[in-house]
Amino acid sequence: MTNSLGWNELHTQLLNWTFSLYMNQFRGNAHLANQGYFGRPDPTLEIEQSVKRKTVTPDFIATDQKGIVQIHDIKGFERLMQRINDNDIAEKIEQEFQKISDYRNVTESSIKSFFSKHKIDLKNISVELIAVMDFDFYIRHKKIIDSCAKKSNVIVWTIDINQKRIRKHAGHHLDNKLDQMFKPSIVLPIHPWCPALVLFTRQTDKRVKTYHFTSNLIAALVQDSKNLIKFSEIDNLMINSTPPKFAHLIPAEREKEWITLLFEAINRDKILKKSEKGPDMYELQNPAILESPYSRNKLLEDLSRKLGIIK
């Protein structure tokens, strides 16, 4: 059966496996953390092109804490995987590599500012770019990927979820030790089966976000036997749920996500409604949920069916 986390939510899985390499707690399997590397998901950076400044949001960023900075992109290739029969796949792959190349123009100040909040002080920065993709996808399009990678000087990592391996296929790391490490491949931790280091990322499939948001909201209301929630309480509730949702993002960005998810829960999924008890207060459309496990099951299964997560 399928690997857990979301349901086949490949992007979040690949991101978690990447993240696991940089987490000290994985001991023997924290290959990059053991080399002094530190990495975190979903940074907000800036690029400078001619005189314009633009915000970019790569999937992952890491540093050896001396000067090497790695920027990882995952989502682009996961999106392409769903379009196997596309005739213009080669062109699409080229475009993705072009997009990654843009990260070369990320401003030093935005990188420094991201790491400084983690108490890491960087002096001279040199950036290397890494495209992370599913192993099978790479094998299928090996030729075109290799040539794009070479042309744009991007390193390619593939993650083989079944074999629990990360491999490097193209490019050279600035740090020679890493190139050595990848010969032949890096073994991922067998356990846990799903790292769940970060449950929601910016790029996590919307449907998975909606499902987990709803199930957590219901779990919290049930635990407190309370059919009322203020908008201002939602952030706290999601941060205090385990694993926390979007905890690694800044409050303003989290709030935007909650607004979207709440709006859908009210208008599209008909789970909540505005309460008459006060402004910005919400209650369950079906209060039976608080007492009846059957109603909770029905709501969650109906929702996942509607979202297309389960058949």
Added chain:
Amino acid sequence: MGTNSYKLVSEEDFPKDKQCYYYSILCSRDLKSIQILNDICSRLLLGNQKIIFQENDEISIATVEKKFHLILKKIDPSIYLLVYFNISNVSIKEKLESIIARIKYITFGWMAPDDLGKFENYSTDYDIIKLYTSYDPYYLLKRSKIQPELQDRYQDRWYKPRSIEVNIKTSKIDAHDVLSTLLKKKITETVKLSFNAKFSNPGEASIVVDQDAKVIHERGELQATEKIVSDVVQKTQEKLKDYSRYSTFRKYTKLDDGSFDLSNYSPTQPFFYSFEFPEDIDEFSVKLENLLTISRKNLQIYGTRLERKGRDFSCLTYIPVDRSELRLTFCEDDGTPQLVVDPLHTTPLGILTLTRTLSEKMTWSTRLSGFYD
């Protein structure tokens, strides 16, 4: 066993002719005992009767004069001991128990039949074992003539437990047989063990222990009962400690910009339940899936089915007490059915709730093991 006593009830307060109830309450939040006692009392809806609260260290006391006493002691961050006895002739015991069952962040403790059996050591010449069983609503639903599409409408009917009670009075030797054999044939859902305990000091008492880890002092010396209470609490503590190796640990640090950084993470250890030879695996699998997803009234758990292929299925199951979120996969390993648990989040309390639910609703032969034990 029986080395210490809590001495929670003073002999002057306690009317000699009354029963005294000791409930082990497990809580998923690290609260002060007065907070929980307040919550319980506010739900008792006593109208204009005045409740007097006293608070002292980890013990809090609520008294309605000439009516009842409630004493709550915090044993450790997840275990509280609630003592109740009434002074008048009006008992609030039933109401109290239903209120505790409805507060979702707390739950009763659990004494599995094997644990209960160990209390026989205290008994004298005879034991009384009370067995109680109720029909399984799914057993009825599965055999009903109502068309599947109409079952939603009639679901309430299947959620009303229909029960019969069986009382068996038996000698101590047979008592063990009853506990170990009959129970494993899943005859019972509720088990009580009543016995007389005799200590050289403080003395003698007639005591009932049930599967909710509730201890009833029926008569005799309170302190003798409290020795048994401390054993029951200790058993629960041991159980929770045993489950703690399967639970998750995450620590987050708040950064200057308001985001949180995962600073420490100890991954979950996946574990599994195995069940000894259910008679009909197909039916077992359907019943198990229903239990873990649709659940039943008065049960904590519920979930979403993800997938089913033949007998094998997977689902996401939630446990409100600690907001556990588990991915469960049912499959067969060499003919032995297994339920593999992959926790996204859980605590010993959630594992205890799941283990108890499976043991009581599926089969007493439910066994929990870790993959790396």
